[in-house]
Amino acid sequence: MELTGAQILIHFLEDEGVEHIWGYPGGAALPIYDALDTDAKKLQHILVRHEQAAVHAADGFARSTGKPGVVLVTSGPGATNTVTGIATAYTDSIPMIIITGQVPTSMIGLDAFQEVDTVGITRPIVKHNFLVKDVKDLAITLKKAFYIATTGRPGPVVIDFPKDVQNATSHYEYPQEVALRSYLPVVKGHSGQIRKAVEMMLSAERPIFYTGGGVVLGDGSEELTKLVRKLGFPITQTLMGLGAFPASDPLSIGMLGMHGTYEANLAMHHCDVLIAIGSRFDDRVTGNIEKFCPTAKIIHVDIDPASISKNVVVDIPIVGPVQQVLQEMNALLDKQAQQPQAENTQAWWAQIEEWRSMDCLKFDTSGTKIKPQAAVKAVWEVTKGDAYVTSDVGQHQMFAAQYYTFDKPRRWINSGGLGTMGFGLPAAMGVQMAFPDATVLCITGEGSIQMNIQELSTCLQYGLPVKIVCLNNGFLGMVRQWQEFFYDRRYSMSYMDSLPDFVKLAEAYGHVGIRIDNPATMKQQLEEAFALKDRFVFIDIITDQQENVYPMIPAGAGQNEMILV
Amino acid sequence: MLIENESGALSRVAGLFSARGYNIQALTVAPTEDESLSRLTLVTLGNAHQIEQIVKHLNRLIDVVKVVDLTEGAHIERELMLIKLSAVGNYRDEFVRLADIFRGTIVDVTATTYTVQMIGETQKLDAFIAAIDPAFILETVRSGAMGIMRGEKCLQI
Ligand SMILES: Cc1ncc(C[n+]2csc(CCOP(=O)(O)OP(=O)(O)O)c2C)c(N)n1
Numbered sequence: 001m002e003l004t005g006a007q008i009l010i011h012f013l014e015d016e017g018v019e020h021i022w023g024y025p026g027g028a029a030l031p032i033y034d035a036l037d038t039d040a041k042k043l044q045h046i047l048v049r050h051e052q053a054a055v056h057a058a059d060g061f062a063r064s065t066g067k068p069g070v071v072l073v074t075s076g077p078g079a080t081n082t083v084t085g086i087a088t089a090y091t092d093s094i095p096m097i098i099i100t101g102q103v104p105t106s107m108i109g110l111d112a113f114q115e116v117d118t119v120g121i122t123r124p125i126v127k128h129n130f131l132v133k134d135v136k137d138l139a140i141t142l143k144k145a146f147y148i149a150t151t152g153r154p155g156p157v158v159i160d161f162p163k164d165v166q167n168a169t170s171h172y173e174y175p176q177e178v179a180l181r182s183y184l185p186v187v188k189g190h191s192g193q194i195r196k197a198v199e200m201m202l203s204a205e206r207p208i209f210y211t212g213g214g215v216v217l218g219d220g221s222e223e224l225t226k227l228v229r230k231l232g233f234p235i236t237q238t239l240m241g242l243g244a245f246p247a248s249d250p251l252s253i254g255m256l257g258m259h260g261t262y263e264a265n266l267a268m269h270h271c272d273v274l275i276a277i278g279s280r281f282d283d284r285v286t287g288n289i290e291k292f293c294p295t296a297k298i299i300h301v302d303i304d305p306a307s308i309s310k311n312v313v314v315d316i317p318i319v320g321p322v323q324q325v326l327q328e329m330n331a332l333l334d335k336q337a338q339q340p341q342a343e344n345t346q347a348w349w350a351q352i353e354e355w356r357s358m359d360c361l362k363f364d365t366s367g368t369k370i371k372p373q374a375a376v377k378a379v380w381e382v383t384k385g386d387a388y389v390t391s392d393v394g395q396h397q398m399f400a401a402q403y404y405t406f407d408k409p410r411r412w413i414n415s416g417g418l419g420t421m422g423f424g425l426p427a428a429m430g431v432q433m434a435f436p437d438a439t440v441l442c443i444t445g446e447g448s449i450q451m452n453i454q455e456l457s458t459c460l461q462y463g464l465p466v467k468i469v470c471l472n473n474g475f476l477g478m479v480r481q482w483q484e485f486f487y488d489r490r491y492s493m494s495y496m497d498s499l500p501d502f503v504k505l506a507e508a509y510g511h512v513g514i515r516i517d518n519p520a521t522m523k524q525q526l527e528e529a530f531a532l533k534d535r536f537v538f539i540d541i542i543t544d545q546q547e548n549v550y551p552m553i554p555a556g557a558g559q560n561e562m563i564l565v
Numbered sequence: 566m567l568i569e570n571e572s573g574a575l576s577r578v579a580g581l582f583s584a585r586g587y588n589i590q591a592l593t594v595a596p597t598e599d600e601s602l603s604r605l606t607l608v609t610l611g612n613a614h615q616i617e618q619i620v621k622h623l624n625r626l627i628d629v630v631k632v633v634d635l636t637e638g639a640h641i642e643r644e645l646m647l648i649k650l651s652a653v654g655n656y657r658d659e660f661v662r663l664a665d666i667f668r669g670t671i672v673d674v675t676a677t678t679y680t681v682q683m684i685g686e687t688q689k690l691d692a693f694i695a696a697i698d699p700a701f702i703l704e705t706v707r708s709g710a711m712g713i714m715r716g717e718k719c720l721q722i
C-alpha cells in the first residue's frame with residue numbers, strides 16, 4: 001500500500017490495536033489530523049483543552065488498563081506543553097507514546113515558526129525518543145517505540161514527526177516484529193537467587209514485604225497475594241503499589257513512608273528480612289537512608305538492574321519481571337519440604353499488633369467541620385470501595401491513599417514520583433474512557449483542580465461522567481502543613497484567595513455542581529452525587545482548614561521518628 | 566562502549582552523565598569498521614558503587630549496545646596529543662631532545678615553532694607537559710584516552 005506518512009501513522013495505530021488517542025491539533029500536525037479524518041476507522045481521537053491534559057489522560061488510560069497511552073500534538077508549544085505529562089509518566093514508569101509534529105526537515109535548525117528541539121527537550125524524561133527523517137523508516141520506528149515503551153521497565157517514548165515526512169509517501173506494511181540489538185529486557189529472574197531468597201524468607205523471624213508500583217505495572221498482584229498469604233508475613237505497600245495486595249486483608253499493615261502508618265514504618269525499622277518487590281527505595285519511603293532498616297537483610301526483585309542497590313545496598317538482588325519471579329517463588333514453596341512456620345513470626349506479629357493498636361489513622365469526628373479523612377471514608381462507603389480513584393498532589397492525595405481501602409490493582413492512580421498537581425482530572429478522563437461504565441472519581445484539592453480545570457469542557461464533549469471530590473480547605477494544604485511544622489507558621493503564599501464558586505463553575509461548563517459543608521448531610525449528598533451515573537459531578541466539600549496529614553516522618557528523619565497526631 | 570552510530574546517541578550518553586551528576590574526564594568517539602556502530606571510550610572517576618551504577622545506567626540507554634569497564638582487567642590505554650611549542654634559539658635543540666626522550670615526533674616546523682605529536686598513556690603526556698616551561702607552550706590538543714582489552718578478549722556484539 002502506498003500511503004503518506006500521516007496515513008501510515010493512522011494505519012499503524014489501528015494495526016497496533018490502539019483505540020484512543022488524546023491530542024490537540026496545530027500547523028505541524030495538520031496532515032496527521034487530515035489522515036485521521038480520512039483514514040481512521042476505529043481509532044477515536046479525544047480533543048482535550050490543553051496538551052498537558054492529553055498526556056495525563058493517556059497516562060490514566062495506561063495505568064488503569066496496562067496498555068500504552070497514545071498522544072498526538074503539534075510542534076513548538078504543543079510539544080512543550082506535553083513536557084510535564086511526559087516527566088510524570090517517566091517517573092512512574094508508564095508506557096506511553098507521544099507523537100509530536102515538527103517543522104519540515106529542511107527548516108529544522110533555522111529557528112522556524114513553532115520549532116523547538118523536541119528530541120533534545122524530552123531526552124532526559126523519556127525512555128527513548130526518535131526523530132523520523134525518512135518516511136520509509138516510519139512504520140518500523142513506530143513499532144520500535146511501542147516495543148520499547150511497553151517492555152522491560154515501561155516508560156514514555158516520543159516520536160518527533162516532521163511535516164514533510166508526514167506528506168511524503170511510502171509503501172506501508174504493518175511490521176509484525178521488531179528486534180533491537182541494544183535493548184534486551186530481562187525476561188526471567190535468576191533461579192539460584194530466587195531459591196536463596198525463598199530460603200531466607202523461610203528462616204526469617206521478623207520479615208516484611210515492601211512492595212511498590214512495579215507489582216502493579218508488572219501484573220504481579222495475583223502471585224504476590226498468593227505468596228504473602230502462603231507465608232503469612234506482614235506486607236506494607238508504597239503509595240504507588242496500593243491495591244496490588246488487598247488493603248483490607250489483615251496481613252496488610254498499610255502504606256509506608258513519609259505518611260505511612262505507625263506499624264508499617266516501625267516494622268520496616270525493626271525487620272530482619274526485608275522483601276522488596278517492584279519498589280525502588282525512594283527517599284519518601286526510606287526517610288534518612290543512614291537509618292533505614294538497620295537490622296535487615298534485603299531481598300530486592302526489580303525489572304530494572306539500575307534500580308537495584310541504587311539507594312540501598314541489597315543482599316539478594318533478583319533482576320526479572322515480578323510476575324515471573326513471584327510465580328517461581330510460589331512454585332518453589334509448594335514443592336519444598338520445609339513449609340512456612342507460623343510460630344517463627346508469632347512474636348513479630350504480636351509486636352506489630354501492639355503497634356497497630358495505636359490506631360495511628362484515627363481522627364476526631366466530633367466537630368462541626370468536615371474532616372477530610374471522614375470525607376474520603378464516606379466516599380469509599382458510597383462507592384462500595386469499588387471505584388477507580390485518581391488524585392492530585394497534596395494532603396488530599398495522602399488522605400485518599402490512607403482512607404480509601406484499595407483491594408485491587410490499577411484502581412489507585414496518582415502521580416507518586418513527580419507529584420504533579422493537575423494530574424487527577426485528566427487522568428480520570430483517561431480511565432473513564434477505558435471503563436465507560438465504571439465509577440471513576442478524582443480526589444483533589446481546590447489548588448490542584450485549578451491546574452487543569454479547562455478539561456471540564458472535554459468531559460462535556462465526550463460525556464465522561466467523572467466525579468470530582470474536591471477537598472476544599474482554602475489552602476495549598478500540604479504547603480501550609482510544612483509551613484506550620486517547619487517554618488514557624490509563616491503561611492507564605494499557601495492561602496488560596498479568590499476561589500471560584502466551583503458549583504457555578506461546574507454549571508457553567510454544563511455539569512452538575514454540589515457543595516457539601518455539613519458533616520451531618522455529607523453521606524446523603526454523596527449518595528445523591530454518585531447516583532448521577534451518567535453525569536459529570538463536581539462535589540465541592542468544604543473541609544477543616546487546619547487539618548494535617550498524620551503520621552508524618554519529617555524529610556531526613558529515620559523511619560522510627562514519626563510525628564503522630 | 567559500543568553505541569549506535571546515530572545522531573543523538575552521543576548526547577544521550579553525555580546527558581546521562583550531567584543529569585546524574587557523574588563527571589566526564591575524557592571522551593573519544595568514532596565509527597568502527599561496522600559503520601552502524603561507534604566506539605566510545607569515556608574516562609570517569611568514582612568508587613566501585615558509583616561505577617556500577619554508571620555502567621547500569623549506560624546499559625539502560627537504548628542506543629548503548631555494549632559497555633565494559635576496562636579497568637576491571639588488563640587493558641591498553643592510549644591518548645594522542647599535538648602540542649605546539651615556541652622554539653627559538655637553544656630551545657630548538659632542547660625540544661628535539663625532549664620529544665625524543667618521550668618518543669614524540671615533530672610533525673610541523675616553522676622558524677619559531679615546533680608541533681610535536683605524542684602518543685601514550687595520559688600520565689606520560691602529562692609528564693611531557695610538566696617537563697616544559699609553560700611559557701613555551703602555545704597550544705595543546707589532546708584526544709582523550711582510548712582503551713582496548715589486552716589479550717584475546719574483545720568488545721564486540
Ligand atoms: C505542579 C506543581 N506545583 C507545585 C507543587 C507543590 N505542591 C505540592 S502539594 C501543594 C498544595 C496542593 O494544594 P491542594 O491541591 O489545594 O491540596 P491540599 O494539600 O490542600 O489537599 C503544592 C503547591 C506540585 N506538587 N506540583
